[in-house]
Structures are given as structure tokens and as C-alpha cells.
Amino acid sequence: MQNESGNTLRMSSGGMIYDALLRLHVQSTDSYNFSRRLIFLVTLCLAPLVILSTYEGSLYGSGLDVPLLHDVEVYVRFLIALPVLVLADAIIDPLIAYMTQSLHRSGIIDEEHKPRIDQAIARVKHGKDSYWADSVVLLIVLSIILAYLVNIDELDISTQYTIWAITHTDQGATPTLAGWWFLLVSSAILNIILIRWLWRFLLWVGFLFRVSRIPLKLQPAHPDLTGGLGILRNGENAFTIIFFAFGAILAASLAEEIIHSPMTLRESLPVIMTFIVSVIVVLTLPLLFFSRQLAIASRWGRMAYGDLGYRLSRAFDKKWADPADTSNGDKLLDTADSSVVCDYADVYGAARDMRIIPISLRGFIEQAVVLALPFLPLVFSEQSLPDLLSRILHSML
Secondary structure: OOOOOOOOOOOOOOOHHHHHHHHOOOOEOOEOOHHHHHHHHHHHHHHHHHHHHHHHOOOOOOOOOEOHHHOHHHHHHHHHHHHHHHHHHHHHHHHHHHHHHHHHHOOOOOHHHHHHHHHHHHHHHHHHHOHHHHHHHHHHHHHHHHHHHHOHHHHHHHOOOOEOOEEEEOOEEEEOHHHHHHHHHHHHHHHHHHHHHHHHHHHHHHHHHHHHOOOOOOOOOOOOOOOOHHHHHHHHHHHHHHHHHHHHHHHHHHHHHHHHOOOOHHHHHHHHHHHHHHHHHHHHHHHHHHHHHHHHHHHHHHHHHHHHHHHHHHHHHHHHOOOOOOOHHHHHHOOOHHHHHHHHHHHHHHHHOOOOOOOOHHHHHHHHHHHHHHHHHHHHHOOOHHHHHHHHHHHHO
16 A cells, blocks of 8 residues: 555545554554454454453343343444444545546546646545544544433433443443443444544545536546446445445344344334435435536437437438349448448447436445345344244245
């Protein structure tokens, strides 16, 4: 991994938190250090929880409905969501870098307008490197912690099962020692990383808006059916992984409710569907910034290639459609005229089918599948795998 320079854009680097990891030698500027960061963060989040819950007798058994070892949310948060968010650096950066470099190389932006895209990249770098932004992230996480502590009694009453993180005293519900570590350290680290990525997604949305204000040389005949903007799917696909991690956290919370309360999988479906649809809308809305230019290019393409098609077909008919000349068929085989007509048909088809949103139905389906994956294990929260297989086999008989 190289340092940022020129029109290269790395979304993962910069800011107070990134600099702190550098000083702790958990992160380096020339490598993503995935395994080093993951071991450090997972150990910091989980090891003290195991030690403290063992000391308090809430690691396993002890009359609790949910001791630490039975808490699905802990496993999902720190063994699935956290690694995904750490791995996101190595996934998002190359995709975003390739996209921004492609905007420079492809010719879709005139030389006179390239300083504007450089300015847009500079704005993103300034935002992600800002200590002020990371300070706001920390304040948001602190607010979440304070809100939890203020409402802990109401939350405890609404929870229909006892859990390792909360104990009860004469003053009401209060976090256990392990609960305090989970609240102040483990959960805070996860929330900081997640909110930090959401901030970078907002920066990405701002970048797309600024690029959409630049006059683009869209090609209606481009095979991606979006005038050459198909490369924008890189950014969209890149940030899907962040919402995948968020979905995993939501799925774990729903799993706990299904296992330990009367809530059923069917009752959780509206929440799941709302989440998936909402994320797809959030990922798609920034692409609408380009709809006006795409619509103009599409209208121009249909008109220009339509006129060309008429002239081409008229010239073809004039040359080859004489019914009195029986040798036309043999002569046509020795020319490229027919292939020109076929090639034109492909070009006109691309211009005719040009989309005003740089994403296809297949893209929406791929997003929905990725976002639905964290919720698939919920099926096993109500019935075991053998029971499910038995029911499937029974239905086939």
C-alpha cells in the first residue's frame, strides 16, 4: 500500500484514530496490517471480557439466561463485524483508487475540467484527515454510552432475560465489571470504527456530487449502458461491506430476541426488509446526481444514432435491394457491408438501452444478496439444521 499522492484516494487513512494506531505500531503507512490490527483489536475487546466475567462468575452458567459464552451478539460483533470493518480498508481503498484514476484516464473528463476533480479529491482528503471529524465521532460514541447509562433501568425492564453485562442492586440495574468494559471499551471501539466509515461514506457522497457537477463526455454507445459511468459501481460495491457489518450486528440482536423472547422470525422480517431496502436506497441515491447528464446523453444518442441508422439503411437498400440483380447475394458475401449494419445495430442498441442511473437490475440483486447474508442464520434460531433438512426432504416426497 502506497502513500496518497496525486489523484490517488485512500479512504481508510488519515485522522486522529488512524494516527493513534500508527503511534501504537498497530498500523503502518505502507501496509494495511490486517492481521496485526485484527489481533490487537479483537484481543482488546474480548480478552478482558472473558477475564472479568470469569471473576464475576458470569462466563458460563451461574443461573443467567445469557452468560457471556452464550451471548451471540458478542461473537458476531467482535468475530464477524469487527474483522469485516478492519478488512474493509483493503477492499475499499483499491476500488476507490481505481475509480478515481479511471476518471482521469478514460477521457470522460476534458483536460480543462480535470482540476475540478482534483479539487473534489482534495476535499475528501481534507475531510477524512480532519481531527475535528474524529472528535465528533468520539462525541457521538460518548453520547451513545451516556444514553445507555441514563436509560439502563428502562432497557433492563424491556429485556425479558438476564444477561452477563447487567447486575441488579438496590439502586437498580447497573453494568457488571465485564459490562463496563464492554460498554466503555469493546462496544466503543466497534462503534468508533463503524461511525468513522459512515463518515467516510458521506465524504464519498460529497465527492460524487462534485463530480456530477463537472461536464462529462458521456458516450451513449458505451457497452456499460451508462455512457462510461459504470466504473462508479466500484464505489457503491465497496461501501456495501460497511452496511454488511451493520447488518450482522442487527442480525445478532434479532437472534437474541428470537432465542430468549416470544419474538419469532416472521415478526422480525419487516425489520430485515426495511434494513435491506433502506441501505439499497442510501447506496443508490448518490448515483442519481448523474441522472440529468445521463438523460441528456441518452436523448442525444437516440437522436444521433437514429438519424445515422436511417441513412445507413437507406444506402444499404439502394446498393443491395435491387430485386432484378440476382448476383447481389453473392457480391454481398464478399463485402463488409452486412457486418457494418450488424455492428451499427449493436451500437444503436446500447444507445437505446442507456440507463439514467449507473446501476443495473443485476447490481440491485447483488446488493440485496450481500445485505441479506447476515440474516440467513436467523433461520436456525427457531429450528435446527436437521429439522430444517428433514422438512425440506419431507416436502420433496
